[in-house]
Amino acid sequence: MWADSGERKVAQVLDCKRTMVQNVPVLRGFAGDHTDLVSPFVMLDEFGPLQIDPGALGVDIKAHPHAGVAPTTYLLSGSGRHTDSLKNDLVYREGQFMVFSSGRGAIHEEVSSLEIRRDGGIVHGFQIWLNLPAAEKFSTPITTLQDKGAFPVIETEAHRIKVIMGEVFGQAAPTELHSPAFYYHVELRPGQRLDLPVNPTHNAFLHMVDGRLELEGQRELVSQQLALFERGGRDIRLFSSVGAEFLVLGGRPLNEPVVSYGPFVMNDSAQIKRCFANYKAGKMGEL
Numbered sequence: 001m002w003a004d005s006g007e008r009k010v011a012q013v014l015d016c017k018r019t020m021v022q023n024v025p026v027l028r029g030f031a032g033d034h035t036d037l038v039s040p041f042v043m044l045d046e047f048g049p050l051q052i053d054p055g056a057l058g059v060d061i062k063a064h065p066h067a068g069v070a071p072t073t074y075l076l077s078g079s080g081r082h083t084d085s086l087k088n089d090l091v092y093r094e095g096q097f098m099v100f101s102s103g104r105g106a107i108h109e110e111v112s113s114l115e116i117r118r119d120g121g122i123v124h125g126f127q128i129w130l131n132l133p134a135a136e137k138f139s140t141p142i143t144t145l146q147d148k149g150a151f152p153v154i155e156t157e158a159h160r161i162k163v164i165m166g167e168v169f170g171q172a173a174p175t176e177l178h179s180p181a182f183y184y185h186v187e188l189r190p191g192q193r194l195d196l197p198v199n200p201t202h203n204a205f206l207h208m209v210d211g212r213l214e215l216e217g218q219r220e221l222v223s224q225q226l227a228l229f230e231r232g233g234r235d236i237r238l239f240s241s242v243g244a245e246f247l248v249l250g251g252r253p254l255n256e257p258v259v260s261y262g263p264f265v266m267n268d269s270a271q272i273k274r275c276f277a278n279y280k281a282g283k284m285g286e287l
Contacts, residue, residue: 006233006234006235007216007233007235007236007237008198008204008216008229008230008232008233008234008235008236008237009216009217009229009230009232009233010215010216010217010219010227010228010229010230011037011228011229011230012034012037012227012228013219013221013225013226013227013228014029014030014034014225014226014227014228015224015225016028016029016046016207016224016225016226021045021047021061022060022061022062023057023059023060023061024047024050024059024060024061025047025050026045026046026047026127027045027046027047027224028043028044028045029044029045029046029207029226030043030044030226031043031044031045032258032260032265034228035258036253037203037205037228037229037230038203038205038228038249038250039131039203039251039253039254039255039258040130040131040133040179040181040203040251040252040253040254041128041129041130041131041181041205041249041250041251042069042129042130042131042258042260042265043127043128043129044126044128044129044207044226044249045126045127045128046125046126046207046209047059047123047124047125047126047127048076048077048078048122048123048124048125049077049122049123049124050078050122050123050124051120051122052078052112052116052117052120052121052122052123053120054118054119054120055117055118055120056117056120057112057117058111058112058116058117058123059080059110059111059112059123060111060112061109061110061111062109063107063108063109063287064107064108064109064263065102065105065106065107065263065264065275065279065284066100066102066105066106066107066108066263066264067102067103067104067105067106067137067263067264067265067266067275067278067279067284068102068103068131068132068137068138068264068265068266068267068271068275069102069129069130069131069132069263069264069265070099070100070101070102070129070130070131070132070178071099071100071102071127071128071129071130072097072098072099072100072126072127072128072129072130072183073092073097073098073100073110073125073126073127074096074097074098074125074126074128074164074185075092075093075094075095075096075123075124075125076094076124076125076209077094077121077122077123077124077125078093078094078116078121078122078123078124078125079091079092079093079094079112079113079115079116079121079123080092080110080111080112080113080116080123080125081110081111081112081113081114082098082100082108082109082110082143082145083108083109083287084100084106084107084108084109084143084287085106085107085108085284085285085286085287086106086141086142086143086285088143090143090145091113092145093148094148095147095148096145096146096147096148097145097146097148097151097164097175098143098144098145098146099130099143099144099175100141100143101132101139101141101142101143101144101178102132102141103132103136103137103138103139103140103141103142104137104138104139104140104141104278104284105141105275105278105279105283105284106141106284106285107284107285107286107287108143108287109287126207126247128183128249129265130178130181131254131258131265132178132265133178133179133254133256134254134256134267136178137266137267137271144176146174146175150174151163151164151173151174152171152172152173154168154169154171157189157192158188158189158192158193158194159186159187159188159189159192159194160186160187161184161185161186161187162184162185162186163182163184164183164184164185165177165181165182165183165249165251166180166181166182166183166184166251167182168182168184168196168197169197177251179251179252179254180199180202180251180252181249181250181251181252182202182248182249182250182251183247183248183249184196184247184248184249185247186244186245186246186247186248187243187244187245188211188213188238188240188243188244188245188246189240189243190240190241190242190243191240191241192239192240193237193238193239193240194237194238194239195235195236195237195238196235196236196237196238196248197234197235198233198234198235198236198250199234199252200231200232200233200234201231201252202231202250202251202252202253203229203231203250203251203252203253204229204236204248204249204250205226205227205228205229205248205249205250206221206226206227206229206236206246206247206248206249207226207246207247207249208221208222208223208224208225208226208227208244208245208246209223209245209246209247210223210244210245211223211240211242211243211244211245211246212240212241212242212244213238213239213240213244213246214238214239214240214241215227215237215238216237221246229250236248259271259272260272264276
């Protein structure tokens, strides 16, 4: 590895923290903090690998509201079931990508699929929240689910990159966005390096799933860690002696105030109060 003026500098390495989301243990990279370096994202959780035994309840995240944010779900293994107040009842599986763009407010529930509860299995994936720009905070809610075959995959002897959001190396994901953002699932093979191009004005961060990576300044990143990069460089340069699996995300910073309270992510406290009032009045619907 070597550095030059075009390489992104590491701003900070974070250790993910273990917490619970209702009955599900998760590794949390960040939640509502570090917004200057992770915008337009506002939260990153990795759940699993979670072994669900046959006949067990499994994941049981009961109905709750969201507004002003788009929770995204991506599975490395297993399946889950999403129901919402938009009359969706969806089973999502390994490799698929779901976006629950809550806009002015909607309710959803996330549980294990009937097949996992019956047969058992391993569930492993990510829920990562994408912040909505101010102009979209009270937009019409919508849920989308895209099949794994819809996403381009760039594969070489050195790496495999699945493009879930944004564009890289001439391959663009079909995911519709409210503001420029990217989300790549990357596997880097042992003894290989990867130079990922990034817009110098955009944020970029990296979440380790497995293995080891060498970053700028010969800093090592291991599983359950997350690296935030400074803006300004045009490349993220990575090397792995043993192989690594990780996510790379980022995008154009929204440069807007972020005020969050639980599942509501808005621009000021008056909007948060409006969300609570709408929820209590039943304006976010019901399952």
